[in-house]
Amino acid sequence: MKLYSTNNKNLRVSFKDAVFNSMPQDKGLYMPVEIPQLDDEFIEHIDRYSLPEIAYTIASALLKDEIPDADLKALISEAINFEAPAVKLADKTFVLELFHGPSLAFKDFGARFMSRVMAYFLKDGEQLLDVLVATSGDTGGAVALGFLGVPNTRVTILYPEGKVSPIQELQLTTNGQNIRAIEVKGTFDDCQALVKQAFADDELNAKFRLTSANSINISRLIPQTFYYFNTYAQLKKQGLTDVVFSVPSGNFGNIGAGLLAYKLGLPIKQFIAATNVNDTVPRFLETGVYETKASTQTYSNAMDVGAPSNWVRIMDLFDGDVDAIKKVVTAYRFTDDETLEAIKEIDQKLNYVACPHTAIAYLAVEKYRSENPADESAAVFLSTAHACKFPDIFPEDIAAKIEIPEQVTALESKPKQADQLGIDFEGFKNYLLKG
Ligand SMILES: *Cc1c(COP(=O)(O)O)cnc(C)c1O
Numbered sequence: 001m002k003l004y005s006t007n008n009k010n011l012r013v014s015f016k017d018a019v020f021n022s023m024p025q026d027k028g029l030y031m032p033v034e035i036p037q038l039d040d041e042f043i044e045h046i047d048r049y050s051l052p053e054i055a056y057t058i059a060s061a062l063l064k065d066e067i068p069d070a071d072l073k074a075l076i077s078e079a080i081n082f083e084a085p086a087v088k089l090a091d092k093t094f095v096l097e098l099f100h101g102p103s104l105a106f107k108d109f110g111a112r113f114m115s116r117v118m119a120y121f122l123k124d125g126e127q128l129l130d131v132l133v134a135t136s137g138d139t140g141g142a143v144a145l146g147f148l149g150v151p152n153t154r155v156t157i158l159y160p161e162g163k164v165s166p167i168q169e170l171q172l173t174t175n176g177q178n179i180r181a182i183e184v185k186g187t188f189d190d191c192q193a194l195v196k197q198a199f200a201d202d203e204l205n206a207k208f209r210l211t212s213a214n215s216i217n218i219s220r221l222i223p224q225t226f227y228y229f230n231t232y233a234q235l236k237k238q239g240l241t242d243v244v245f246s247v248p249s250g251n252f253g254n255i256g257a258g259l260l261a262y263k264l265g266l267p268i269k270q271f272i273a274a275t276n277v278n279d280t281v282p283r284f285l286e287t288g289v290y291e292t293k294a295s296t297q298t299y300s301n302a303m304d305v306g307a308p309s310n311w312v313r314i315m316d317l318f319d320g321d322v323d324a325i326k327k328v329v330t331a332y333r334f335t336d337d338e339t340l341e342a343i344k345e346i347d348q349k350l351n352y353v354a355c356p357h358t359a360i361a362y363l364a365v366e367k368y369r370s371e372n373p374a375d376e377s378a379a380v381f382l383s384t385a386h387a388c389k390f391p392d393i394f395p396e397d398i399a400a401k402i403e404i405p406e407q408v409t410a411l412e413s414k415p416k417q418a419d420q421l422g423i424d425f426e427g428f429k430n431y432l433l434k435g
Contacts, residue, residue, distance in 0.1 A: 003030040015066045022217045030218045036061045038265040047236040055226040079112040084227040086234045089350040092378040102145040104386035110220030111146030117219045122152045130208045131155045134191035137164040141171035154178045158191040174414035186423040194428045224257030242377040246272040246364045248357040250303035252310040274364035279333035299356040332364045358383040
């Protein structure tokens, strides 16, 4: 797979270079020059295959020139070692649970695959890869847990003291092995500033092989296509082949992967982009004007994004043709009040506890159905995180129903390991130089 930059279609880089650079110099995003079509035979019989088999078929179509089959198979079985069930909640209504990985959020798919792709490309004897991440909670957990125990890599994770939830802190600070956590006496912005300064520092770059492993890395997008195919397979087994997906969206990576799956040949009728009041994309599809905004804080905080970084990828997939996008993508926004009402409704009507992000995807299905009564497709709304990660949002009676998964209870007995630092760069630099 060769890649170009969304800002320069003449550029050609290898997959390996795109993975280690994350972003082209011109600040575009990497996209594949060619998107292969999966053969009809595979789609026709997709219900015969397991998630790892489906994942391997897709990954091989994209990456067979870069990673030999046997290695790719091994890499996938290590990275995608948890389920992604489409759970039936009502007639033709399914929730796709993407939270069965170690950090209890869908970002595990991307982070685990990326870490193993990076480790694969680090040949024996090559310099240790140092991943630096600043986190406000969630992304850092997925990256830390994604790299945990991966040979020839080390993760240093900075988080703001007192500003992550107890479960998030457990996920960040109980790992040991190749993961170091630093509790910074400051805000998330301070953490991010420290990491940015480190990437710009000559002395650090001379001594270490630094990477950000950030969320726009192309190797995070590919594994997210797997579960769209796998869900289609699960529904096909039940005789349902007209399918719409509703995707709770912030940076639009998740729905971007869905649209990549569509371009690879997955026959999906419609994608619904569901946002909170950070509605840059729904406004764009309504007005034709793409206007980013500073983000507003909401209950669905992982979607508080005013300038969605992956939108350019979606534009690129459709060659900039907004009408073509609108044929496949419907977008809706919802407020916090609506989110809370939806959480209650999902509990009462469907006997299911949905996290706030998931609740927004549910609302979007309801709205889509009311606007398109003739469309009798099965609807799948994506559940991007486990409800236990957002304990403060639920009314008490619903909170009481949330079961804490064993990934979390297993951490509770482990000691917290975190180093404390202030917000001065010299302190952070000295910490890194000490190794
Ligand atoms: C990151 C995240 C999202 C948004 O996904 P994008 O790919 O950024 O659109 C939604 N829900 C949860 C729980 C997340 O962590």
